[in-house]
Amino acid sequence: MSGTSEGQAPAADPVSPAVTESHTHPPIGRSAPVPPAGVHPLSLAPAPDPQPVAYGAVFGVAPLAMAVVSREGLIATANEAMGSLLGTGADGLVGKVAADLLDLSSDARTVHAYHEMLRGRQARLRSTRRLKHPDGHSLWVRVTATPLPAAEQPVLLSVADISAHRELQARLRHVQMHDPMTRLPNRTLFFERLSAALEAEAYEESGTGRIGLCYLDLDGFKAVNDTLGHRVGDRLLTAVAERLTHCAQEAGRTRPTTPLVARLGGDEFALLVEASTGTDQLAELAESVLAALQAPFDLSGQRLSVSASIGVVERHAAGTTATGLMQAADTTLYWAKADGKARWTLFDPERNAHRMTRQALSSGLRPAIERGEFALEYQPLVGLEDGRVRGVEALVRWHHPQFGTLTPNRFIGLAEEDGSIVQLGRWVLTTACRQARRWQLERPDEPPIFVSVNVAVRQVWDSDLVADVARTLAETELAPHLLQLELTESAVMGSAGRPLQVLQALSDMGVQIAIDDFGTGYSNLAYLSRLPVSVLKLDGSFVRGFQYEGTDAHPNPADEVVVEAMIQLAHRLGLTVTAECVETSAQASRLRRIGCDTGQGWLYSRPVPPDRISALVDAEACRRN
Known part of the structure; x- marks a missing residue:
C-alpha cells in the first residue's frame, strides 16, 4: 500500500508464518512454557508486532470499499472493493481527488x-451520495470519513453501496404514497406536492407564481x-381515475406542466395545477373533466352515468398555505353542490367572507345570550281611527362586539338552525313582558298597551311554549x-298535531295569536276559521302598492283590491287587521277608509328603545287631554 503510515508494513506483504504458528496448540496434557513479556512464544526472542501485517491484509481483501x-x-x-465499486480498479484511483469521485x-x-476534517478540525463525516457508474447506471452510496490518529495520511474513507436499500425504500414509499385501488397519488403525497409547489411558486423560482386546484367529488x-x-x-x-388522468395529460400537452391527479379519499379527487396562468386555465380544465365524466361507464356489464361537482380555486401562491x-x-x-350539482364553481372571496361571517355569528349565538349582548327595541302599533x-x-x-348592531334578519335564521332560538x-x-308590565305600572290611569312577540316554529316543536308563556306571565x-x-x-x-294544540292552549289562556306577513304564503283564508287566530298582519308589500296621493309614484291598483277584500273577510271571521310598512299619511288614510284597524311603520316611529316609547305614549296622552 503506497503512502503507508510510520511503523506499518506494506499492504502487499504476506502474513508472517510466525503469526500463523502462534495459533498452534501444545500437546494434550502438557502446558506450553510461558515466555517473558514481549518475547516470541517459540523463539523466546522479542516478537514482532503482528498488527501492521494483519491490518494491511484486511484492508486489501475487505469487502467494504x-x-x-x-x-x-x-x-x-x-x-x-473501492476500485470495483467505482469501476476503475484500485490502482486507477490513486492520486485522484476523493471529493470529486464521491460527489462531495x-x-x-x-x-x-x-475540508475541515482534512485539516483535523472535525471528528467524523457521513453523507449519502448518488454516483454515476462508468457503465451508465446510478448507485447510491453512504460515505463515511474517519480521521486516522497519528498518521501521515489523515482520513480513511469507507463507502457502502446502499442502492438496494434505497430501491426498497422507494418501492415502500410508492406504496405508502399511492392509492392501491386507483394507483393515483394519495392524500399524503398530494399535500407533499402541494406544499412544495406553494413554496416554489411563492418565490417564483420558476413558473408564474400562481397555483390552481380543482377539487371534486361524484354526485x-x-x-x-x-x-x-x-x-x-x-x-x-378506478374508471373515473383513468378519465381524470387522461384529462390531465391532454391539458399538459399545451401547458408547461401536467396537472397532478390525486385521490384524496372516498369519491374525492383533486387536480393540482402548478404555475397556473389564471382562472381561464382552471375553468377549461374543470369543463373538460365534467365533459369526460358525462359519458356513461361500462363496468363489466353495468352501465352507469354519473356527474361530478367541482370546486375551483386559483390564486397567487405567496401568502397561501396548503390548509387555506x-x-x-x-x-x-x-x-x-348547493347550486345544483353537475357543475364547477369558482371561489368567490366576497361569498366566502359572507359565509365566514355567518359561521362566526352562528358559533357566537349561545355565548352572546349568556353575555347579555341582545337588546329589545319596540315599534308602535297605532290605531288608524284615533x-x-x-x-x-x-x-x-x-x-x-365585532359586527356592530345586527337586526333579526342577520341571525334569527341561524338561531333556528342551531336551536339557540x-x-x-x-x-x-x-x-x-317585563317591559309591558312596567309601562302599565307607570301609567295606571291610561289604557295599558300590549306587547307583540315573534315566535319561531322551532320554539313550538323544541320547547314547551305553553309552559314558558304561563311561567313568564306569572313572574x-x-x-x-x-x-x-x-x-x-x-x-x-x-x-296540525302539536302546533295546533299549542296555539289552541295559548288562545285558551287569553293570549292573542297573530299571523305575521300575511299574504305572502299560503293565503288560505278559509282555514283561518279553524285556527285560534285573532289578528292578521298584512305584509308590507301590499301597502307599498297603494296609490300615493300627490306623488308621481306608480301604484298597483290590484293591491288595494286584494287588501280591501282580505280586510272585509277577516272582519267577518272576527279578526282584526294590522297593516305593516305604513310610511305615508296617504297610505294611512286609504287603509283607514277601507277598514284596516291598526297600522305599523315609519310614519309613526322606527323601532326605538323603551324610553322613547314612554315619551311617545306620554306625548299622545297630552294631545288627547
Whole structure:
C-alpha cells in the first residue's frame, strides 16, 4: 500500500508464518512454557508486532470499499472493493481527488465539513451520495470519513453501496404514497406536492407564481355503493381515475406542466395545477373533466352515468398555505353542490367572507345570550281611527362586539338552525313582558298597551311554549290579553298535531295569536276559521302598492283590491287587521277608509328603545287631554 503510515508494513506483504504458528496448540496434557513479556512464544526472542501485517491484509481483501486520503484530499491508496465499486480498479484511483469521485463537492455544507476534517478540525463525516457508474447506471452510496490518529495520511474513507436499500425504500414509499385501488397519488403525497409547489411558486423560482386546484367529488356516489355494491363502486372509482388522468395529460400537452391527479379519499379527487396562468386555465380544465365524466361507464356489464361537482380555486401562491387552499376548495365544492350539482364553481372571496361571517355569528349565538349582548327595541302599533298607541312589537337586536348592531334578519335564521332560538326566544318573551308590565305600572290611569312577540316554529316543536308563556306571565304579573304572539303564515297554515294544540292552549289562556306577513304564503283564508287566530298582519308589500296621493309614484291598483277584500273577510271571521310598512299619511288614510284597524311603520316611529316609547305614549296622552 503506497503512502503507508510510520511503523506499518506494506499492504502487499504476506502474513508472517510466525503469526500463523502462534495459533498452534501444545500437546494434550502438557502446558506450553510461558515466555517473558514481549518475547516470541517459540523463539523466546522479542516478537514482532503482528498488527501492521494483519491490518494491511484486511484492508486489501475487505469487502467494504475503503481508501486512504492525504491532507491534500488525494487518494493515497484504495482497496479492490473501492476500485470495483467505482469501476476503475484500485490502482486507477490513486492520486485522484476523493471529493470529486464521491460527489462531495456538489454540496457546499458537505464539502466544507470534509475540508475541515482534512485539516483535523472535525471528528467524523457521513453523507449519502448518488454516483454515476462508468457503465451508465446510478448507485447510491453512504460515505463515511474517519480521521486516522497519528498518521501521515489523515482520513480513511469507507463507502457502502446502499442502492438496494434505497430501491426498497422507494418501492415502500410508492406504496405508502399511492392509492392501491386507483394507483393515483394519495392524500399524503398530494399535500407533499402541494406544499412544495406553494413554496416554489411563492418565490417564483420558476413558473408564474400562481397555483390552481380543482377539487371534486361524484354526485350520488353513495347510492351506487348502496344499490350496486362496493365492488361496482370501486370499479367506478378506478374508471373515473383513468378519465381524470387522461384529462390531465391532454391539458399538459399545451401547458408547461401536467396537472397532478390525486385521490384524496372516498369519491374525492383533486387536480393540482402548478404555475397556473389564471382562472381561464382552471375553468377549461374543470369543463373538460365534467365533459369526460358525462359519458356513461361500462363496468363489466353495468352501465352507469354519473356527474361530478367541482370546486375551483386559483390564486397567487405567496401568502397561501396548503390548509387555506384546501379550505377554499372545500367551500367552493360545497357551493357547487348547493347550486345544483353537475357543475364547477369558482371561489368567490366576497361569498366566502359572507359565509365566514355567518359561521362566526352562528358559533357566537349561545355565548352572546349568556353575555347579555341582545337588546329589545319596540315599534308602535297605532290605531288608524284615533291615532292612539295600542301596542308595540318587540324587535330583538344583537350588539355584536365585532359586527356592530345586527337586526333579526342577520341571525334569527341561524338561531333556528342551531336551536339557540329556544333560549333566545325565552329571553325575548321575558324581557318584553317585563317591559309591558312596567309601562302599565307607570301609567295606571291610561289604557295599558300590549306587547307583540315573534315566535319561531322551532320554539313550538323544541320547547314547551305553553309552559314558558304561563311561567313568564306569572313572574311578570302581565295579563294574558296584553301579550300577542306572532307566527308567520307559512308556519300556521296547515298546522296540525302539536302546533295546533299549542296555539289552541295559548288562545285558551287569553293570549292573542297573530299571523305575521300575511299574504305572502299560503293565503288560505278559509282555514283561518279553524285556527285560534285573532289578528292578521298584512305584509308590507301590499301597502307599498297603494296609490300615493300627490306623488308621481306608480301604484298597483290590484293591491288595494286584494287588501280591501282580505280586510272585509277577516272582519267577518272576527279578526282584526294590522297593516305593516305604513310610511305615508296617504297610505294611512286609504287603509283607514277601507277598514284596516291598526297600522305599523315609519310614519309613526322606527323601532326605538323603551324610553322613547314612554315619551311617545306620554306625548299622545297630552294631545288627547
